[in-house]
Amino acid sequence: MLPNALTLAALLAVSGSASSMTDAELAGIVDQRLAGDRTGACLAVALVDGDAVARTYRCADGTANPRIGADSAFEIGSVSKTMTAALLAQLIAEGKASLDDPLSAWLPAGTAVPTFEGQPILLRHVVTHTSGLPALPARMQMTDPADPYATLTPEALLASLGDVTLTRAPGAQFEYSNFASMLLSYAIAQRAGQPFESLINSRLFAPLGMDQAHIAQRPDGVRAAAGHLPNGSGTPAWTIPGDMAGVGGVRATLDDMVRYVQAQLGHAEGATAAPVLAALQLTHQPVSQHPPVAMHWMIVPLAGRNVLMHEGGTGGFSSLVGFDPAQGRGVVILSDTAVSALGGLGSLGAHLLDPSVPPGKPRKLTTPPSELIDGLVGTWCFDTGMQAELARSGDTLTIHPPGQPVFELAYDDAGDFFPTQFDAVLTPQRAADGSYSIVWRQGGGTSVATRVTDGAPAAAAAANGASRGDVPLEDYAGSYTLMPGFVLKVDSADGRLRAQATGQGAFPLDATGTDSFAAPAFGIELHFRRDADGEVTSLELHQGEQVLRGARI
The missing domain is CATH 3.40.710.10 (DD-peptidase/beta-lactamase superfamily)
Known part of the structure; x- marks a missing residue:
């Protein structure tokens, strides 16, 4: 979210x-x-x-x-x-x-609880989603996607801890974890001795x-x-x-x-x-x-x-x-x-x-622009490896995953397509150079797709976060005030630019053009601005119909 x-x-x-x-x-x-x-x-x-x-x-x-x-x-x-x-x-x-109690002290004796270089997961890390544990337990068998947790057992929950290798110290980074929260719920009940x-x-x-x-x-x-x-x-x-x-x-x-x-x-x-x-x-x-x-x-x-x-x-x-x-x-x-x-x-x-904040508006069915349909027609490759064909059908699109039926997509005034037969959302994202990518959301997961063309390898490299070799990432590092009390911090890690807003977790950015980066899964584009001396002095954040501008602190 x-x-x-x-x-x-x-x-x-x-x-x-x-x-x-x-x-x-x-x-x-x-x-x-x-x-x-x-x-x-x-x-x-x-x-x-x-x-x-x-x-x-x-x-x-x-x-x-x-x-x-x-x-x-x-x-x-x-x-x-x-x-x-x-x-x-x-x-x-x-x-x-x-x-400051270790999580291990609240679980049955003998439970294998991961640590990072000797640093244990504490309860404070669990209640702030900084434990480093993944979103879901590895041994969760999802027999019915419509009721995903129904068959999860305490034994599978605890055994899943043994499958985890922490990649950073607990407390180092926010990452939402239902797994950690299930462990806390279980542990409190066990400590209390009642269901x-x-x-x-x-x-x-x-x-x-x-x-x-x-x-x-x-x-x-x-x-x-x-x-x-x-x-x-x-x-x-x-x-x-x-x-x-x-x-x-x-x-x-x-x-x-x-x-x-x-x-x-x-x-x-x-x-x-x-x-x-x-x-x-x-x-x-x-x-x-x-x-x-x-x-x-x-x-x-x-x-x-x-x-x-x-x-x-x-x-x-x-x-x-x-x-x-x-x-x-x-x-x-x-x-x-x-x-x-x-x-x-x-x-x-x-x-x-706070009534000064707009309440939002309903999503209503509408007809997509013809040029948008034309811009999306083609074969798309998702980061999961799956491909799908988008085709025009009258004044809308259809999507055809290999080996599956052709599904018609409706369109709403928020700019999203969605299949009428099942629950998913397809969001088009347009880069500064006019090219498109798409984001597919289904069942709580998000997948980004790029068009399959002769230049697909280069496009895939950009989508996977390859930075522009001619511009050091350090050029963009800094804090940018977008609104009073709302600052976007930009830095780099592992050769990739990332950003973090006030009160939020960090998210990675992919290079999309000169001084332009994007987080396609979240519908965010950042455009950095330079002064006459070539120094980055400000940025624009585009998300949906909202544009926020901020000077570099």
Whole structure:
């Protein structure tokens, strides 16, 4: 989600103010983002502003009776990680844990946990995604892509640690890891001596009055919202087994999440809530600075204050929780459709925390420009090694992977093509010289493709990061202020240029032309500018329709 996080961080750098609003006013704002959206998504949204709470349930088709309501439980995905962090924070407050505990001390004796030159993975590295562990365990057998975690066992989870060789010191670099988060969830349950669902219910849900929140044991009177792919078709619920569920297995209603946000802001009733509130405050404290991360909360700047946020997603759902402790304001957005690959919910969440930020707009079906179709027709080679043929079909494209049927692609006004028969997104990227590359997103993965031509080897070399031999990478190194409080740091590593925005992880750049570089997977282009003496003095960052310009510090 790096591109979403980068855009969100830029948006949050804008200052503004918000005031309490009515349910009807909130519905109007949500409609600005949602009405007519080609995904058909439905959103449950709440704005917490002091003691006031506005709520709305809206669908893209504008129906008066949305398919979701107050009794609908949504999969909240990775927002669950912040709840696992709250459980750990309670143990820390009780003197039973420390962020400086080695992960190995929390796992069964004999578990092979990797180290780097003798440096162990600590719990602080797990809650900040700097452990160095990969995104998923190597021994995770995905028998059903629509329910990928269903057959994962604790034995396979722990054995996968023995397959890892750390390539850098823990704490050195941010790299999102569900693997590490599953280990933490499992370890906390084992340390507590009770199933994870019982633990989170007794130590978090019950004290905060989150009476309808659950993992597998759905309370009476709660209905499971049905999940949907971005093409509008239904998709099965996800199953994250047993004690690993803290990685993303929580299901909750809008009111459950309102109570969760109110607690983050220091408000909850009952004597049993007091220790929970203290633990939640502990999860807000910065643990890592590059980028700024608390205990499973991302910290992003907002007009000189810190806003904490986390987005989540499963196969059929997306979610966002964010709050501004200084202003006593928070937001919850729950979607019954997976929209992470289409930009997520960040723009709407940012707008509700600060109305000076645009709320985003719906993606609507449209006809692609004829010249764009002509520019994409041809054979393409993906970095996975697969080839596919793009061909014109009337006023749109088709894609034909070898040995598979021909699939028609529709087009939306955000500039993306997508197959109508299954869930994926094809994003064209145009370089400064007019040539195209394409980015394919499917199932949480991203693949970049270049056109197969007589010059393919040279093009592939550029795509794989070969730097221009006539320009030293050091020419571009430095920090560039794109907005107040939002700086892009550029440096080089292993013969390749890379960039890192305020509050985000670093991402590699490929040379695309004279003083031009790109990160195609994220839709980012950088164009460096020189003065009369040939010194690089500024850059332009292009992402989607947004252009940010910054002088070199």
